[in-house]
Amino acid sequence: MWFDRLLTWLQETSIAMAIAESNIVFPWIESVHVLAIVLVVGTISIVDLRLIGVASLERPVNALMREILPYTWGAFAVAATTGGLLFCSNAMTYGHNFFFLGKMALLVLAGFNMAIFHVFSARDMHRWSADRRLPLTAKAAGAVSLGLWISVVAFGRWIGFTLQ
């Protein structure tokens, strides 16, 4: 099966072998991964809570997004890079782990949610950006995002308990 061949190839790359064979490289990368995820989830929840209408209500949404989201994206790039390295080091096991695959699916859904928000509800954002109570579509996007990112953390934590 092509998927298993890809996993095997990844696992046998020299960088994957180096991570797998060292006692300290994996935990170091993992620590950076956790730090990056903490920053992603913490910063994005500030925006989500504003969209839902819970906090930062005195800040216009577009100003808040301009301030916060660059940190979210920077941290996400670090999380994806470190996550990719951790995955390679044991690709076959992660590639067949329910919680790993579920976490990837949740990330895709979070991406869709964000894309839908930007294409549909954020188009007329200038009209409601400063409102305390936002349109239902914006509230829904915030709630879905928050739920998905909490689930990403939960699934990520469960990977460590379900490796065969």
Added chain:
Amino acid sequence: MHWLNEFCTWLDATSLSQAIQTAAWVTPTVQTIHILAVAVVVVSALMIDLRLVGVFAANQPLKRVSARFLPLVWWPMLVLLATGAIMIIGEPARALKSPIFQLKMALLVGAIAITGIQQWLIRRDMSWGDLASGSRRVASLVAIPSIALWTGIIFAGRWIAYW
């Protein structure tokens, strides 16, 4: 340390510890809540720190940024305390006897102290930290160690599993 060994052995044998060890779902659930609370605390502290340095929300008064985020540094710490306690009770020796756990607690004391100092400085003079008038040096002096301490706490937290 003899007494620490005895304490760990005693705690490990309590029915509460046994219950946590038996129910497989408890530890990952508690760890998930712990990480989510860490995200709230650390990012809230970071927002204040970055505002002190003058990188984040520089056009807003410091008192507004601290009113928004400082309670979110303090209150979720109760969640961290509770979930942390459950993890310790579930596996006492792994936590209490780990030098990395002890380091994490020392870093936490430092982070709490520096957050307290920040709060005191902000309350004492509400215009303190306004970018036009205030001195960047003192603000950075309390902000940068705070960022370093919280980062160290997250790293130490992950390393408890390995040391």
